[in-house]
Amino acid sequence: MAKIIIPTPLRKFTDQNRDFTTDKQTLSDAIDQFVNEYPGVKENMLDDNGNVRSYIKIYIGDEEVNPADDDTTELKADTEISIVPAIAGGCYHLPL
């Protein structure tokens, strides 16, 4: 069973649970199951179009994955999924 690690800001909506176990096989299905289990999580994680908010990063293990590719991201029994708000940007030099 894969496990979603619940970040601190969302725990108010998950009865302070720190993780969520899912039997789903894809990232997309796991996120759907998670937000359906805890409705308060939904508006925090998903935008009006039902997509993961653009500034939220999803990691599988230590690898960042693109939530837009989520229906093709397969989960294994020992997979850990992390949901992380972006607290700062990347390269020091600006792209302008």
Next chain:
Amino acid sequence: MKTPKLKEQTKYTLADKVDRLGNFIGNTPLFPISNLNPNKNVTIYAKLEWQQLGSSVKSRPAYQIIYDAIQRKELSRGKHLLDASSGNTGIAYAHIAAHLGISMTLCLPENASDERKDILKSLGVNLHLTSRGGGTDEAQEVAKTLYENNPDKYYYADQYSNSSNWKAHYHTTGPEIIEQTEGCITHFIAGLGTTGTFCGTGKQLKEFNPEIQLTALQPDIAMHGLEGWKHLETAIVPDIYDDTLPNEIREVSTESAYELIPKTARNEGLLLSPSAAANLIGALQLAKEIDEGTIVTIFPDDGSKYGETLTQII
């Protein structure tokens, strides 16, 4: 070759050195937001807080915290300055501590950008990375535990509870705004993070003129992308927060702040950070709602440390 000034400098005590550094903190310009302003009967100004040593609004509380601790002899070169930060306070501490020759340990969420970690490492900071899902709340808890396990080693600055935080703004940001607007400010609007900027500045402004309206801003949801801001309903509320100060509290979405960044760059010539853009959203909205007045907000930092965000939105 003789360097008499350097020889002279060796005579300075730590207290002297931190005192002299005060000349490089604060005194930031008040910038008029003219092209995006929707109401010509209203003037909007923003403090460009990146124009000081340490490059953000956090230089003010960081300096005051260090200054006060040195004056009380709680911090010396024999102790490590310790705190938790999402980035800017840590960077401000690091600039000041490096100049003063004070060692520093910072608890930082590991999802802080590599550029911030590189800046901190370059300034000689000992980084203690905390989990990427725990945010600054967990970083605070870790810093507190480090201190409790070794109180002789550390001076724990605890920016969220340290009264020097809001007092920095009470003694500098507030008076600067009053002077720069020649006392004409009618509205002050700023986001809530440690709440030091809002509470210190707001308290000073209210004492100057109780009619000045104070509007606090916070993220609209718990899982936001406005670095440094806190969603009060779900985060640890800082001890220094005075909930009697704001006349009102409004909410800003991360997405709307991101959308305003390129508009502000192209119309005002200012490249803002997400939290600065969020403050501007509040000011623009307020300007639409009032008949006349002078609104002042804070731009905590510019976009130079948010490369990944800018790549995504521009």
